[in-house]
Amino acid sequence: MIRQATMADVSRIAEILVFVKRVKFRPIFQDDAYSFGELQVLPVAEQYAKLLDHILVYDDGGIVKGLIRIEENEIVELYVDVFFWNQGIGSALIEYAKAHYPVTFLWAIEKNTDAIRFYERHGFHLTDTKKFEEGTTEYLVMLTRGKRVELHTERLTLKPLGVQYLDTTAQYSLDPQNARYMCFLPHQDIEETQAFLESVEAEWNKEDPAFYEFAVLHEGKHIGAVSLYFENGLGELGWIIRKEHWGQGFATEAAQALITHFADQGCRHFIAHCDTQNPASARVMEKLGMTRTGTFGGRKNRNAAEESQEYQYELVK
Numbered sequence: 001m002i003r004q005a006t007m008a009d010v011s012r013i014a015e016i017l018v019f020v021k022r023v024k025f026r027p028i029f030q031d032d033a034y035s036f037g038e039l040q041v042l043p044v045a046e047q048y049a050k051l052l053d054h055i056l057v058y059d060d061g062g063i064v065k066g067l068i069r070i071e072e073n074e075i076v077e078l079y080v081d082v083f084f085w086n087q088g089i090g091s092a093l094i095e096y097a098k099a100h101y102p103v104t105f106l107w108a109i110e111k112n113t114d115a116i117r118f119y120e121r122h123g124f125h126l127t128d129t130k131k132f133e134e135g136t137t138e139y140l141v142m143l144t145r146g147k148r149v150e151l152h153t154e155r156l157t158l159k160p161l162g163v164q165y166l167d168t169t170a171q172y173s174l175d176p177q178n179a180r181y182m183c184f185l186p187h188q189d190i191e192e193t194q195a196f197l198e199s200v201e202a203e204w205n206k207e208d209p210a211f212y213e214f215a216v217l218h219e220g221k222h223i224g225a226v227s228l229y230f231e232n233g234l235g236e237l238g239w240i241i242r243k244e245h246w247g248q249g250f251a252t253e254a255a256q257a258l259i260t261h262f263a264d265q266g267c268r269h270f271i272a273h274c275d276t277q278n279p280a281s282a283r284v285m286e287k288l289g290m291t292r293t294g295t296f297g298g299r300k301n302r303n304a305a306e307e308s309q310e311y312q313y314e315l316v317k
Contacts, residue, residue, distance in 0.1 A: 001058075001059055001060075002056055002057070002058055002059070002092065002093065002096045003056065003057060003059055004052075004055075004056060004057075005052045005055035005056060005057045005067065006052065007049065007052065009052075009055075009057055009064055010045045010048060010049050010052070011041065011045050012057075012064040013045070013048050013055065013057070013064065013067055014041045014042075014044040014045035014048060015041055015081075016064070016066070016067060016079050016080070016081045017044055017048070017067075017077075017079055018039055018040065018041050018044055019081070019082060020079045020080070020081070020082060021035070021039060021079075022035050022036075022039065023082055024112065024115075025109070025112075028109060028111045028112065028138060029136060029138060031136075051069065054069050054070055054071050054076070055067055055068070055069045055070075056068050056069075056070070056093065056096070056097070058080070058089050058092060058093055064081075065080060065081050065084040065087075065089050066078075066079060066080035066081060066084065066089040066090060066093055067079055067093070068093040068094065068096075068097055070097055070101050070103060072102075073101075073102045073103055073104045073105065073205075074103065074104075074105055074106060074107075075094070075097060075103050075105075075106040076106070078090060078093055078094060078106075080093075090118065091122065094119075094122045095122065098122070098123070098145070103145065104144060104145045104146060104202075104205035104206065105124075105142055105143065105144045105145065105205055106119065106124065106142075106143055107131075107140040107141065107142055107143075108140065108141055108143060109133065109138060109139075109140060109141075110130065110138065110139040110140065110141045111138065116141070116143065119143050120143070123145055124143040124144060124145050125143060125144055125145070125146075125147075125148040126141060126142075126143055127141070127142045127143065127144055127148065127160070127162070128159065128162075128164055129141070129142040129162060129163070129164050130142065144204065144205045145205060145207065146203075146204050146205040146206050146207060146209060147204070147207070147208075147209065148160060148204070149212065149214075149261070151214070151257045151258070151261055152257075153253050153254070153256070153257050154253070155218060155250070155253060156216055156217060156218055156250065156253055156254055156257070157217040158214040158215070158216060158217070158226065158254060158257055158258075159214060159215050159217060160201075160204045160212075160213075160214065160215070161197065161200050161201075161204075161213040161214055161215045161225055162197055162200060162201040162204065162215075163194060163197045163198060163201055165197065165215050165222050166190070166193060166194055166197055168221075168222035169193055169197060169215075169222070169225070170187075170190050170193050171242060172185075172224060172240055172241075172242045172243070173185055173186060173187045173193045173196070174186050174187055174189070174190065174193065175243070176303055177243060178240070178242060178243045179240070179302070179303065180278075180301070180303065181274065181275040181277065181278040181281070181301055182240065182301060182302060183299070183300065183301055183302060184302060185240070185302060186302065186303060200213040210229070210230055211227060211228065211229040211230060212227060212228050212229075212258075213225055213226075213227045214226050214227065214254070214258070216239075216241065216250060216254045218245070218250065223241060223242050223245045223250060224239065224240050224241035224242055224245065224250065224251070224254070225239065225240055226238070226239040226251070226254040226255055226257075226258060227239070227258075228258050228262055228267075228270075230267075233269060234269050234270070234271050235262055235267045235269065235270045235271070236270075236271050236272065236273075237255050237258060237259070237270055237271070237272040237288075238272070239251045239254060239255055239281075239284070246280070251281075251284045252284050252287045252288060255272075255284065255288055256288060259288065259315070259317075263317045267317075268316060268317045269314070269315075269316050269317075270290070270314065270315045270316075270317075271312060271313065271314050271315075272285050272288075272290060272312075272313045272314075273299075273310045273311065273312050273313070274310060274311055274313075275299060275301060275308055275309070275310055275311075276295065276308065276309045276310060276311055277308065282311055282313075285311075285313040286313075288315065289315055290313035290314060290315040291313060291314055291315070292311055292312070292313050293312050293313065293314045294311070294312040295309055295310070295311055295312070296309065296310055296312065297309050
């Protein structure tokens, strides 16, 4: 059975951690001073005695054969004793976590391909986000549980927007000219941009996101974003392209990719809005086959001193 860890489990937890890490990670890190020096049962037991509230164990007739550590929505660790590999214990632990906890992401060592394949079999998806394992030259890669949609057009690749695009997003999100006709841009500082990207990434990590924000890539370079937000059965399109790439049809191409993909997923009614003083966006909507269905007042662009009017366009597939 899977149960909450107790103090009686600490030495067994430490034993599993020490020996699995030696078997799996020593070939990657090539650090015997750590594997056989620092990595010892007693200090590991002392460390994990403070973490028991976050640990579940797989108990088979009084023998602890595996463990999983969960903190908030992250699976921090999952280990099964080497003597009990390939018996479904890891699968039981991760499926239990998915069923009983709001787990959405985890990190794995990039070279630990067996672990990555295991997590992928259980519904986690490899992302472009990576970081160094502290004190090493090896990368950790993020896997998330949410939907990972990647779209391709003749010239563009659309990938889930996230914090890995912070610097390039800031190039347009902080630019008043680039965001002249935007309701929620420009951002005040890069910290606001980061907070936005973190919220976008959190939404991507959900099993059923309420909105999708994509990075628009041209020849591998991040040149803007395109989005679809769902409300009351409608999908609202939005886009922004860096000003040095204006006039090349990228917004239309990216937005068309979203219409095509999400129409196949069952979304039949798309809308979009733009400031009446922004004819470029209006032309994009018309190129997408959308029809102007209204003109409304009360629009307030973030950098504007006064309210303005906006056009509403719609497309029913």
